[in-house]
Amino acid sequence: xxxxxxxxxxxxxxxxxxxxxxxxxxxxxAALDDVSLVVRRGEIVCLAGQSGCGKSSLLRIIAGVDRxxxxxxxxDGEEIEGAVHATPEARRIGLIFQDxxxxxxxxxxxxxxxxxxxxxxxxxxxxxxxxxxxxxxxxLAKRYPHMLSGGEHQRVALARALAPSPxxxxxxxxxxxxxxxxxxxxxxxxxxxxxxxxxxxxxxxHDPEEALSAGDSVILMRGGRIVQSGxxxxxxxxxxxxxxxxFFCDFNKIxxxxxxxxxxxxxxxxxxxxxxDGEAVLYVRPQALAIxxxxxxxxxxxxxxxxxxxxxxxxxVAGVAQPLRRRSTERSGLEPGAQVRIHADPAGTFVx
Amino acid sequence: MKGRPAFPLTFPVSVLAFGYAFLYVPxxxxxxxxxxxxxxxxxxxxFSTRWYGELFRNAQIGDALWLSLRVAATSATVSVVLxxxxxxxxxxxxxxxxxxxxxxxSVTPLILPEVLTGLSLLLLFVFLGQAIGWxxxxxxxxxxxxxxxxxxxxxxxVIRARLSQLDPALAEAAADLGATPFRSFRRxxxxxxxPAIVAAWLLAFTLSLDDVVIASFVTGPGAxxxxxxxxxxxxxxxxxxxxxxxxxxxxxxACLILAASLLLRQGEVEK
Numbered sequence: 001x002x003x004x005x006x007x008x009x010x011x012x013x014x015x016x017x018x019x020x021x022x023x024x025x026x027x028x029x030a031a032l033d034d035v036s037l038v039v040r041r042g043e044i045v046c047l048a049g050q051s052g053c054g055k056s057s058l059l060r061i062i063a064g065v066d067r068x069x070x071x072x073x074x075x076d077g078e079e080i081e082g083a084v085h086a087t088p089e090a091r092r093i094g095l096i097f098q099d100x101x102x103x104x105x106x107x108x109x110x111x112x113x114x115x116x117x118x119x120x121x122x123x124x125x126x127x128x129x130x131x132x133x134x135x136x137x138x139x140l141a142k143r144y145p146h147m148l149s150g151g152e153h154q155r156v157a158l159a160r161a162l163a164p165s166p167x168x169x170x171x172x173x174x175x176x177x178x179x180x181x182x183x184x185x186x187x188x189x190x191x192x193x194x195x196x197x198x199x200x201x202x203x204x205x206h207d208p209e210e211a212l213s214a215g216d217s218v219i220l221m222r223g224g225r226i227v228q229s230g231x232x233x234x235x236x237x238x239x240x241x242x243x244x245x246x247f248f249c250d251f252n253k254i255x256x257x258x259x260x261x262x263x264x265x266x267x268x269x270x271x272x273x274x275x276x277d278g279e280a281v282l283y284v285r286p287q288a289l290a291i292x293x294x295x296x297x298x299x300x301x302x303x304x305x306x307x308x309x310x311x312x313x314x315x316x317v318a319g320v321a322q323p324l325r326r327r328s329t330e331r332s333g334l335e336p337g338a339q340v341r342i343h344a345d346p347a348g349t350f351v352x
Numbered sequence: 353m354k355g356r357p358a359f360p361l362t363f364p365v366s367v368l369a370f371g372y373a374f375l376y377v378p379x380x381x382x383x384x385x386x387x388x389x390x391x392x393x394x395x396x397x398x399f400s401t402r403w404y405g406e407l408f409r410n411a412q413i414g415d416a417l418w419l420s421l422r423v424a425a426t427s428a429t430v431s432v433v434l435x436x437x438x439x440x441x442x443x444x445x446x447x448x449x450x451x452x453x454x455x456x457x458s459v460t461p462l463i464l465p466e467v468l469t470g471l472s473l474l475l476l477f478v479f480l481g482q483a484i485g486w487x488x489x490x491x492x493x494x495x496x497x498x499x500x501x502x503x504x505x506x507x508x509x510v511i512r513a514r515l516s517q518l519d520p521a522l523a524e525a526a527a528d529l530g531a532t533p534f535r536s537f538r539r540x541x542x543x544x545x546x547p548a549i550v551a552a553w554l555l556a557f558t559l560s561l562d563d564v565v566i567a568s569f570v571t572g573p574g575a576x577x578x579x580x581x582x583x584x585x586x587x588x589x590x591x592x593x594x595x596x597x598x599x600x601x602x603x604x605x606a607c608l609i610l611a612a613s614l615l616l617r618q619g620e621v622e623k
Contacts, residue, residue, distance in 0.1 A: 060524075063524075063528055064527075064528075065524040065528065088524070088527040088528050089527050089528070089530045089531055089532055093528070094528065095528040097525060099519070099521070101519060101522050101525040102525075103525075103526075103540055105540075105543045105544055114526070114529050114531070115529030115530055117531070117535075160529065161529075164529065164530065
C-alpha cells in the first residue's frame, strides 16, 4: 500500500505581509483587539469567524479604507500603516468587496480599465484584455453590471482587482452571494487561478468548510481577537478551545466531571489528559460515535435518516439530556426504537 | 361568489374624478380660453390664435421672460452646487445631533411661509444696502439670491436622497483601484449622482420661474420677472394674452417636471 502522498512544499520565506498589534474601536466596541498575523508571499490565508468577529474590519484596515487606532502593517518590507498611513490608492492592494462594488455606470471594460489609469494607454488596454480573457469575459465586455448574473459579477470583480497586478489580494466573503452549486465551481476556478498567478491572498469567510479547504492556512477570529491559527489540520484536529472545535464541527456535547486525568460521563470513562479536576464537557464528533460491539453504553435509536452520502442516527442515552447524533457513510440498518451499544472513538473526542 | 357590491367602487372612482377635476379643470379652462377670439376673457366667441400673435409682439412680456429665464438658470445652478456640498457634508457628519441641526436648518426654507422669506430677505437687503452699500439697488441680483435660498433647500433634499442610496463601497473600491479622492468623485460619485443633480436643477429652475411672492418683495425698478408681469396685468384686468402665456408656461413646466421625473426613475433603474 504505497500510495503517493501529496506533500505541500512550503519554502521558508520571510513575512510578505506582516500585521502587528492592530486595534480598532468603534465607540465602546472593540472590533479588533491586538491582532497580529503574518502572511508569506504567495500564500492563501482564510480568515474565518462568525459575522461581527472583526474579520471584515481587519481586511478594510489592511486595504487602507479604514484606519486602526493602533498597530503597524508592513507589506513587502514597506511600512504602510503605523507611523505613516499609506492611502488605499498608494498601497497596491486589491480588495474584492462582499457585494463586489462594481461601478454601475461603467461597462465591464470600463470597470477593469478604472484601476489601470496609471499605466500608459497601450499597457492599460493590454492588461484589460488579458484580464478579460483570463476570466472568460469576452462576451460580456460591453455589458453593464445590472445585466450580469451573480457569478459574472464575481468574475468581473476578480478581473478588475487583478488587472493592476496588486501586491496582495483581499477578498471579503467573495463567494457568499452565489448560490450553492455555482459557489463550488467558482471557488475552485478562482483559487486555481490565484495559485497559478502566485497571488498572496487573504480571504474572509464565515463558511467553515470553505475556511478549511480553500487556503494554505486558517486564522480563526472571535470578538476581535485571533482564537487560533495554523493549517487546516491544526485547527480541525487539534482545536485549542471549545469555540475553535465547534466552529468547524457540529459536536455532541456531554457534560461530565474530570478526576485525575479522566472524565466521567454517562458514556463512561474517557481520557482527559492535562485537565484539572472539576466539571467539564466531553465533545464527541458525530462521526466518532461508534455503534456495535461490547463497549460503551446502551442507547435507544430515536431516528434514522438517510441524507444521501451519509446516514444520520439520533440516539437517546440515559443520563444525557440532549439526543446524540452519529453520522457515518455506512448503512447501519437500524430502526427507531432499537437498542444498541455506542461508544466514543477517542480520536474524535475532546474535553473542554 | 366573486365580486363585491358595486357601491364601494363607484364611490372612490367618483371621489378621484372630483379630485382631478378640482385640480385640472381651471387649467383646462385657461387653456381653452387662450384660443378664444373675444377680448373678454369670460365670453367665448370663436377659435383663434390671435392672442398668441399679440403675445409674441409684446416686448414687455418678452423682456420679463428673458429676465425670468436668466434668474431661474443662475439660481438653479448655484442651488445645485450648494445643495451638492450640503448633501456631502451631511453624509460626512459624524455627530448625529450636529447633523440633525444642520439638516433642519438647511431645509427650513421649504416650510417657511414665502411671505416671511420675502420680507426677511427684503429687510436684509435694505439693511446691507445701508450698512455696506451692497446691494446698492434691488433687482435681478437680489431676486436671484432670494431664489437660491429656497432652491438650495430643494436641491439638498433631492441630491441627499440619491446620495444616501449610493453604496459607500463604490468610493472605497475606487480608492482601492488607485483613484485619488478627486478622481473617485469625478469618475464614480458624480456620474452616479448626475440624475439627481439634473432633477434638482430642473426643480429649482421651475420653482424660480414660478415665484411671485418672494420676487415681489425683493425686486426693484427695471427688474420685473414674468410672474410679476402676469400678476400686475391681472390686477388691471385680465388680457387674453395672459391666457396664451399661461398656456405656454403650463406646457413648459409640464415638460420640465416630466423630464425631471424620468431622470430620477432612470437613476433608480440603474441602481
